[in-house]
Amino acid sequence: MFTTSRLLILKFGSSVLRSETDLPQVVQEIYHVWRGGNKVLVVVSAFGNTTDTLLQRAYNLCKEPEPIALANLLATGETTASILLGLALNKAGIATKTLDATQAGLVTTENPLDSELISANTEYIQKELENFVVVIPGFIGKDSRGNTTLLGRGGSDFTAIFLSQQLKGHCILVKDVDGLYTSDPALVESQALRFSKVKWETACEIGGKVVQSKAVQFAASQGLSFTIKSINSNEGTEVGLGPDQFFPLKPLTLSKENKHIKIPTCCVHINLENTSYNDLYNPSVPPIYQTATFRQTSATKFGAYDYSRTANPTRTLLEEQLAQLEGGSYASAFSSGMAALTALTRLVKPGEEIIASNDLYGGTVRLLNQLLTHYAIGIHYVDTSNIAEIAKALNPKTKLIIVETPTNPFLRICDIRAIAQLAKNAGVLLAVDNSMLSPCFQQPLRLGADIVVHSATKFLGGHGDLIAGAVITSNAELNRKIAFQQNAEGSGLSPFESWLLMRGIKTLALRAEKQNISARKVAEYLNNHPLVKKVYYPGLSTHSGYDIHRQQATGDGAVISFTSNNKDFSERIVQQTKLFSTAVSFGSVYSTISLPYNMSHLSIPLELKNQLAPPSDLVRISVGIEDVEDLMEDLDEAIRLALEEDATPLLAL
Numbered sequence: 318m319f320t321t322s323r324l325l326i327l328k329f330g331s332s333v334l335r336s337e338t339d340l341p342q343v344v345q346e347i348y349h350v351w352r353g354g355n356k357v358l359v360v361v362s363a364f365g366n367t368t369d370t371l372l373q374r375a376y377n378l379c380k381e382p383e384p385i386a387l388a389n390l391l392a393t394g395e396t397t398a399s400i401l402l403g404l405a406l407n408k409a410g411i412a413t414k415t416l417d418a419t420q421a422g423l424v425t426t427e428n429p430l431d432s433e434l435i436s437a438n439t440e441y442i443q444k445e446l447e448n449f450v451v452v453i454p455g456f457i458g459k460d461s462r463g464n465t466t467l468l469g470r471g472g473s474d475f476t477a478i479f480l481s482q483q484l485k486g487h488c489i490l491v492k493d494v495d496g497l498y499t500s501d502p503a504l505v506e507s508q509a510l511r512f513s514k515v516k517w518e519t520a521c522e523i524g525g526k527v528v529q530s531k532a533v534q535f536a537a538s539q540g541l542s543f544t545i546k547s548i549n550s551n552e553g554t555e556v557g558l559g560p561d562q563f564f565p566l567k568p569l570t571l572s573k574e575n576k577h578i579k580i581p582t583c584c585v586h587i588n589l590e591n592t593s594y595n596d597l598y599n600p601s602v603p604p605i606y607q608t609a610t611f612r613q614t615s616a617t618k619f620g621a622y623d624y625s626r627t628a629n630p631t632r633t634l635l636e637e638q639l640a641q642l643e644g645g646s647y648a649s650a651f652s653s654g655m656a657a658l659t660a661l662t663r664l665v666k667p668g669e670e671i672i673a674s675n676d677l678y679g680g681t682v683r684l685l686n687q688l689l690t691h692y693a694i695g696i697h698y699v700d701t702s703n704i705a706e707i708a709k710a711l712n713p714k715t716k717l718i719i720v721e722t723p724t725n726p727f728l729r730i731c732d733i734r735a736i737a738q739l740a741k742n743a744g745v746l747l748a749v750d751n752s753m754l755s756p757c758f759q760q761p762l763r764l765g766a767d768i769v770v771h772s773a774t775k776f777l778g779g780h781g782d783l784i785a786g787a788v789i790t791s792n793a794e795l796n797r798k799i800a801f802q803q804n805a806e807g808s809g810l811s812p813f814e815s816w817l818l819m820r821g822i823k824t825l826a827l828r829a830e831k832q833n834i835s836a837r838k839v840a841e842y843l844n845n846h847p848l849v850k851k852v853y854y855p856g857l858s859t860h861s862g863y864d865i866h867r868q869q870a871t872g873d874g875a876v877i878s879f880t881s882n883n884k885d886f887s888e889r890i891v892q893q894t895k896l897f898s899t900a901v902s903f904g905s906v907y908s909t910i911s912l913p914y915n916m917s918h919l920s921i922p923l924e925l926k927n928q929l930a931p932p933s934d935l936v937r938i939s940v941g942i943e944d945v946e947d948l949m950e951d952l953d954e955a956i957r958l959a960l961e962e963d964a965t966p967l968l969a970l
């Protein structure tokens with residue numbers, strides 16, 4: 318359903334690609350990652366000690382070989398390995414393109430063996446990655462005169478990490494062992510030092526005249542993390558580099574086959590295996606652990622759970638499911654959408670600033686303006702459907718950008734990918750409130766957002782019978798902070814509501830699909846109605862953000878807004894509907910109709926009303942799962958009755 322995929326840059330050095338006989342194993346490794354739905358760029362070194370052998374042969378012929386001749390000679394080793402790997406991948410049915418140094422555009426400074434990578438042909442590589450697995454020899458570059466030159470020992474590590482920075486992909490160094498060693502085998506074997514156990518500076522020194530140290534330093538300077546894993550292992554260690562530290566971040570798990578579980582399946586099947594959840598009787602539907610405390614086995618040893626404010630097995634299951642649905646790694650469930658948003662905004666400290674959509678849920682505006690401002694947190698409201706406005710509002714104090722897309726009630730579209738890029742470059746967090754579409758139609762984390770927030774009261778719960786919220790992320794550190802808030806402020810979702818929400822989620826895909834189809838029909842009906850002035854619905858091709866929306870979402874949701882140019886007429890329509898109940902909220906199985914100005918957005922503070930409140934003639938409806946013909950008849954009848962009371966709108970036609 319979702320086409321966004323990760324770019325993974327796999328680097329195979331001579332420790333795993335010793336000779337041609339290692340090719341099948343390497344092909345298999347690449348196959349798994351490729352089948353997992355990722356774009357794959359492969360960086361290879363020469364087989365085994367080919368480079369050393371070639372070097373020796375050159376020195377046998379003359380004491381001081383000319384650098385260009387030497388570079389040309391050594392490059393044959395890399396070229397051979399990359400071409401053979403390319404052939405093997407194509408043979409295995411993986412469409413592959415092998416680029417040479419010129420095509421890859423790896424241009425270096427003038428001094429071979431002591432060079433620094435300064436550029437790459439990123440646009441070209443990116444284009445090829447759309448259709449191919451791309452293989453690049455990692456040791457060879459060109460100098461500014463176009464001569465072949467060498468990047469130095471560990472040059473392929475450098476190339477891979479450099480390209481991960483340029484192409485915004487994640488680099489995985491595939492080794493024969495699970496850990497990063499310097500590329501000088503003699504030194505490593507004698508000292509038996511694991512890179513990950515020592516400070517990177519020290520490790521760089523041990524590396525001697527190799528550029529692997531530069532690769533590591535480069536990553537550190539760019540704040541990049543990369544993963545080290547051994548061949549044939551699903552798991553690796555992601556490492557991050559601080560100014561004085563080299564530390565493991567989190568385990569990486571590569572799915573062997575395409576394990577991208579589709580949303581409807583994920584809604585129904587709760588993954589019981591990967592959780593700390595463990596039930597004696599194996600119930601098909603997990604029970605509600607309606608308990609405040611958990612007895613511990615001793616006074617000093619704590620079990621998985623001790624107190625339900627901190628964690629409860631029923632809530633844990635829900636949180637794992639929410640993370641899976643959004644394509645994230647972690648989730649925290651809250652007692653409401655507002656509690657989730659509160660925990661999110663706690664990431665922002667006094668003196669820092671938030672940039673928020675100027676078309677946000679009214680309760681969010683109330684939180685930002687009437688609570689956060691007490692803590693000296695600055696709030697800027699901008700039209701987040703306009704990337705230039707966000708860029709203009711960014712400043713060194715900005716910590717967080719909060720957007721909804723589609724927004725509510727105007728259904729404006731924000732370009733999540735573009736905002737994520739802007740935020741990343743500025744070192745700012747991007748949170749997307751995904752309540753309007755649910756993960757069925759849009760998964761912001763896969764588009765680059767750092768955090769997803771939900772009012773689970775809406776689509777996720779879907780039955781209008783519970784209040785709940787969630788924060789989802791793939792960032793372990795952010796998750797730690799959010800979970801800390803959840804416990805410290807006691808805002809976690811109760812076991813019963815967690816269970817009820819899981820029950821609601823089971824039919825999420827069915828409901829969302831049906832509501833999406835019906836909403837489109839209703840939107841078209843309204844769009845053709847002579848008394849309706851303007852319809853806001855992202856599924857209409859005339860909608861302002863239509864193209865961007867189509868690139869980031871697979872559905873349009875159930876919410877439609879429209880204006881009539883006449884506040885009283887709008888009010889009468891809302892009062893006259895029978896199937897559409899007059900109620901706030903949306904995303905439920907039953908259809909609702911409301912006047913946001915008087916209802917959901919009433920909480921917008923007076924001083925911001927002009928800037929942020931919707932017009933008073935704007936009607937918002939949420940389409941439920943009732944028969945769509947009945948729904949359209951209900952609206953038609955309501956408009957007719959509203960007109961009967963006062964025919965003024967007809968005169969304005």
Ligand SMILES: *Cc1c(COP(=O)(O)O)cnc(C)c1O
Nearest residue numbers: 653654655678750752772774785
């Ligand atoms: C309803 C809503 C909220 C608030 O959620 P509650 O569960 O009502 O606290 C936040 N954001 C959006 C977009 C909403 O629609």
